[in-house]
Amino acid sequence: MSSDTDASKVYSAKEVSVLLGIQNTTVRKYSQLLEKAGYHIHKNELGHRGFFDKDVIVLRKIIELTKRPDMSLENAVNVVVSTDAGSDISKCDMQKSMTYQEILEDNQRLLKEFEDFKNQQLEFNKELLQQLKKRDDYIATKLEQRDQSLMNTIREMHDTQKLIATTKQPSKKWWEFWK
Known part of the structure; x- marks a missing residue:
């Protein structure tokens, strides 16, 4: 799924799981909750999800919010969907997000x-x-x-x-x- 669409990279669920350091099943679970809350995630003709940078940032925000002791997963999803509300995530977050290649290079450097x-x-x-x-x-x-x-x-x-x-x-x- 790693094809370029409108100059944006589309990540597969596996690539997103590597980027975020979570299981592939967790990516699927979070995606289903986001879709249930009204967030749109791109799917190809076979029904496979494709994640853009903004989707990866949304998932990262969910992970950060769920680390708080007073925040359930469902509440975190609702907070992220309500703050996104169809607009792009802030440019600051976009600049902070790393591409898959950058993360791989960083991991190789750390290794x-x-x-x-x-x-x-x-x-x-x-x-x-x-x-x-x-x-x-x-x-x-x-x-x-x-x-x-x-x-x-x-x-x-x-x-x-x-x-x-x-x-x-x-x-x-x-x-x-x-x-």
């Missing part, structure tokens, strides 16, 4: 930025793992040295106690000297 960030993060993670491994190796070495030092000290103490025990003679009591 590239994400890939770059992911690669930077992977490199950072590698460096961090190397530093942690060095630290763990250092700690393991220090612990091993400490353990060896403690064992040597314990052995020395044990040897000293043995030496003391062998060199110590039983002391005679003072009265035993006269016997």
Whole structure:
């Protein structure tokens, strides 16, 4: 459906769902509610809907309005249809709306930025793992040295106690000297 009509691009429901970040079934549901409220959406000879830029803007406004906690979907549709009332949406909104191609390019740019960030993060993670491994190796070495030092000290103490025990003679009591 992406044909040009009167210098305006006509989007398919699938393209609109990508543009707005919603499901294709949601586009259909919103379109049916708009039509029920008296809003005209272009249909081809097979009955497939075609969306112009102003229709995409109307759908975007519905999405924004339904995010408010006090606004139901039906009320949002009625508000948008009553403010549209057969006239074009404000030129400011038309300037803000992005074409399908612009959104695709923007998405590709964001994807590239994400890939770059992911690669930077992977490199950072590698460096961090190397530093942690060095630290763990250092700690393991220090612990091993400490353990060896403690064992040597314990052995020395044990040897000293043995030496003391062998060199110590039983002391005679003072009265035993006269016997």
